[in-house]
Each structure stands twice: as C-alpha cells, then as structure tokens.
Amino acid sequence: MWKIYKTDNMAKLIEEFQFCVESFHLDCTEHLSLSTLGNQMLNAAVRHAEPLGFGHKKLNDLGVTWVFSRLLIQMERYPREFDKYAIRTWIPSVSRYFTNRNFIIQDAEGSPIGYATSVWAMIDLATRQPVDITKLVPEYASAVVPPEEQPQCPVARTNRVRVTAEEPVYTFAPQFFDIDYNGHLNSIRAIEHFLNALPAEELRQHPVHRMEVAYSAEGKYHEPLGIYLSTGAEGEYAMEMRKADGTIACHCKVLL
Amino acid sequence: MWKIYKTDNMAKLIEEFQFCVESFHLDCTEHLSLSTLGNQMLNAAVRHAEPLGFGHKKLNDLGVTWVFSRLLIQMERYPREFDKYAIRTWIPSVSRYFTNRNFIIQDAEGSPIGYATSVWAMIDLATRQPVDITKLVPEYASAVVPPEEQPQCPVARTNRVRVTAEEPVYTFAPQFFDIDYNGHLNSIRAIEHFLNALPAEELRQHPVHRMEVAYSAEGKYHEPLGIYLSTGAEGEYAMEMRKADGTIACHCKVLL
Structure with missing residues (x-):
C-alpha cells in the first residue's frame, strides 16, 4: 500500500x-x-x-x-x-x-x-x-x-508518428453533447471520435491497450473537423484531428 | 417517505x-x-x-x-x-x-x-x-x-406529432461508441443525437423540460440515419429518426 x-x-x-x-x-x-x-x-x-x-x-x-x-x-x-x-x-x-x-x-x-x-x-x-x-x-x-x-507508473511514451493520409477517414463537427462550457470540444469526446474513426471490428476484437492523445488547438462548436489516419504495424494507428485550414486540433496514437 | x-x-x-x-x-x-x-x-x-x-x-x-x-x-x-x-x-x-x-x-x-x-x-x-x-x-x-x-409520477404524456419535414436536419451513422453489444444504437445515444439536432443556442438557454422518445426499429452500426425536425409552438420540437428506406427508428418530442 x-x-x-x-x-x-x-x-x-x-x-x-x-x-x-x-x-x-x-x-x-x-x-x-x-x-x-x-x-x-x-x-x-x-x-x-x-x-x-x-x-x-x-x-x-x-x-x-x-x-x-x-x-x-x-x-x-x-x-x-x-x-x-x-x-x-x-x-x-x-x-x-x-x-x-x-x-x-x-x-x-x-x-x-x-x-x-x-x-x-x-x-x-x-x-x-x-x-x-x-x-x-x-x-x-x-x-x-x-x-x-511516488508509486511506479510504467507507461511507455510513444514516438510521434507523422500522419501522411491526405483524406480524412472520419469527419464531424462538435455538437451540443461534444462541447464544454466554453464551447470547445470535450477531451474525452475527442477520444471517442478518434476511436470511432477506427475499424469497429478491430476494436471489438482487440481492446485499446495504449492510447496517447495530445491536444494542441481547441475544436469549436460546429467547426468541421476531420480525422486523418495512418495504419502502422499490426494494431497500431496514428491519427490527427485537423481543422479545415489544416491546423492540428489534436493527434493520437492507439495500440490495440 | x-x-x-x-x-x-x-x-x-x-x-x-x-x-x-x-x-x-x-x-x-x-x-x-x-x-x-x-x-x-x-x-x-x-x-x-x-x-x-x-x-x-x-x-x-x-x-x-x-x-x-x-x-x-x-x-x-x-x-x-x-x-x-x-x-x-x-x-x-x-x-x-x-x-x-x-x-x-x-x-x-x-x-x-x-x-x-x-x-x-x-x-x-x-x-x-x-x-x-x-x-x-x-x-x-x-x-x-x-x-x-404507488408514489405519484405526474408526467403528462404528449400527443404524437406528425413530422412533415422532407429533408433531415442532422444525419449520422452509429459508430463504435453509439452501439450496444448487439450492434444496435444505444437508447441514450439516440437521445443525444436527437438533442444534437436542435439549435444548440436554444438548448444552452432553455434546458429540456420534457422529452418523450419512442423506439420502434433498431438503428444499426454504420447504418445511415437522418433526423427530421418539425418545430411547434415556442420551445416545442417533434423529430423522427429515419432509416434510408423511410422506416422510423424512433421518434421524439422535446419541450424546452
């Protein structure tokens, strides 16, 4: 203890x-x-x-x-x-x-x-x-x-992976239930959207083992956002959530 | 008590x-x-x-x-x-x-x-x-x-309102976080989508006073669904969530 x-x-x-x-x-x-x-x-x-x-x-x-x-x-x-x-x-x-x-x-x-x-x-x-x-x-x-x-907290920090995709695999605009008091995309809802962008059959069979999310710019209510995906080794995905002008709102890496 | x-x-x-x-x-x-x-x-x-x-x-x-x-x-x-x-x-x-x-x-x-x-x-x-x-x-x-x-449970049942809209105000397809074990649209997520389809400024100013939802057909993973909206008296909205073939998955009435 x-x-x-x-x-x-x-x-x-x-x-x-x-x-x-x-x-x-x-x-x-x-x-x-x-x-x-x-x-x-x-x-x-x-x-x-x-x-x-x-x-x-x-x-x-x-x-x-x-x-x-x-x-x-x-x-x-x-x-x-x-x-x-x-x-x-x-x-x-x-x-x-x-x-x-x-x-x-x-x-x-x-x-x-x-x-x-x-x-x-x-x-x-x-x-x-x-x-x-x-x-x-x-x-x-x-x-x-x-x-x-301090207790041990052995999580391996992953390397930033460049996402080279040119087309989004998933697009959305934050709605009422996605936003916080300031009208910005809620961080956990961002995670839901990232995972929604992955093939659901993969997620059903392999739970998320590791997920790293970095938030850089605030997504806003009704602002179009696209998720760009690059698939790495088996069960490894890197994604960027980009605004229409290319600004990265957040990026993430998932290992199933 | x-x-x-x-x-x-x-x-x-x-x-x-x-x-x-x-x-x-x-x-x-x-x-x-x-x-x-x-x-x-x-x-x-x-x-x-x-x-x-x-x-x-x-x-x-x-x-x-x-x-x-x-x-x-x-x-x-x-x-x-x-x-x-x-x-x-x-x-x-x-x-x-x-x-x-x-x-x-x-x-x-x-x-x-x-x-x-x-x-x-x-x-x-x-x-x-x-x-x-x-x-x-x-x-x-x-x-x-x-x-x-039984305790009193004084909620007024509302009348069914015909939704006459011909175009959806909101479209989506259930994603990983929307579905249950059977791959069907989760009932509470359906409520979120219905409310997301309303003008967010209205929802920010007037909380939902009464909401009635009736589920008739199961929305499925990745199946396109559209929400059709008719606006009634002030703060009153009737909506239908329809499948591509016109089948009503669920309908709801909201009073703000």
Missing part, C-alpha cells in the same frame, strides 16, 4: 477513489468503456484537487482554468459489469507552465490493471494564454509527491 | 439509488447532462431488477432481454456540480408484452426535481420478437407495486 501524505488541511497527496462498473458504463464489448474510464479519471482529478486548494472553483475565482495537454493511458485489461475498481491519483511534478498527474487503475483486489499519465496547463480564462502555475498558485508545489515516494 | 415493500428475498419494490453530479457528468450549461441522467436511470433500473430476480444476467440465461420501448422524462430543474441526487424507481404495471417502470429524481433534500415513466418489452435474443413476460417470468407480477401504494 502507498503511504498517504497529508498537507496541513489534511488533503491526501495520493488519493484513491472507488468506482463500480454499472451496466450503462459498458461499451459494445461489454467492458468498461474507455470514455467512461476517462471521465472517471477526470472526476477523480477534480475531487483530488478540490481539498488541496486548486479545484476549478478556486481557479475560476483566479480567472484561470486547467486545460488538458496530453493523456497517455495503458490498460492491461478492462473491468466488466458490476466489477469494482479504484483510481489512485497524484501529482508527480510541476514546472512553470505544465503540471503532471498520474493515475493507477486498480481492480477490486487492489492490483493495477492500468496506468495513465497526463499533462495539464493552466490558462487565463480571458486570453486563453498559459499562466505561470508556480507564480499564481505557489502552494501548488507542496502538493507534488516527492519522487522517492 | 414511501413505504418500502419487501418480497420474500428482501428485495425492495420501491428502491432509491444515490448519485452525485461529478464534474464530467455536466453538459455545456454546467448542469447534469440529460444523457448522464438517462444512463443513471437505466443503471438504477438494472440494480433494482437484479435482486428481484429478473436482472439481465438471469434473462440472458432464459434467452431473452429487455428492450426500451418508450421513455418520457420531465425535469423541473437539473442538479449542478457536486450536488447529490437520488433516483427512486419501481414497477407500476405489467401486461403480456409490456411492463412499465417509473422514476422520481430527487434533490439532496429528497424533494422531487423530475419524474420519468418508461415502457419496456422483453424480446427473444435469437428472433428479436416479443415474448410473453407473464408466461416466461410468472414471478414478475409480484414485483409490481399495488396502484394504491
């Missing part, structure tokens, strides 16, 4: 959140859907950040918000209906403009079934420009778990 | 399930999204049916499954981030080919903030044809709450 750190206000630096796979959290393979898992990871992140003093309500008062820069998730297996699972999360590091957050997904017995790392930036709500985290929220540094005390 | 009935195996005939609005359960208006609520209602239904002896695992062994025939939901207001809410559910009636299930959505204080009624059929997994519920599962009748003991 991990040692639990407590700050002055008793918030835990490494915290674990319990979940259960309900029937309508399943995908069509009858395993926990990756989008439900993604949302629960983000819910855990919010719940973890809140008592530490940098939940998004507090950030809102400061005129800033978190934006998702990168997510890398690696799953050995996915829980099934009525399975309990837990998400353990902590902050491994912070620099001026970025902070990381790691996750371990554990089965009912506490054994890891997946790991994830993520990178976040803090942006000014008005200008949408990055702000210096260490300056705006100096106490943030005290929430970082010292390296020697 | 409602009286709680118990059958021999102690399952409750009227049961209440507790939830909390997590950050990534919100829609872009920062209220609990109707699709998250819909999924939680279905999760509550499954959790309620399981100990009563007709959960879908048991039904699977019998070679049958539940299909959603109709859902009518009326919300006075939607909970917000971190709000607790409860879903109370029970079975008000059963006939040979259909059974009903009602829901009350309650705020943290137990006051109703919404109501829903639903109609379900039981179909043979192989033939996809309806089966006689009262014959296949005779004990089902004992799970029906006697009329005089």
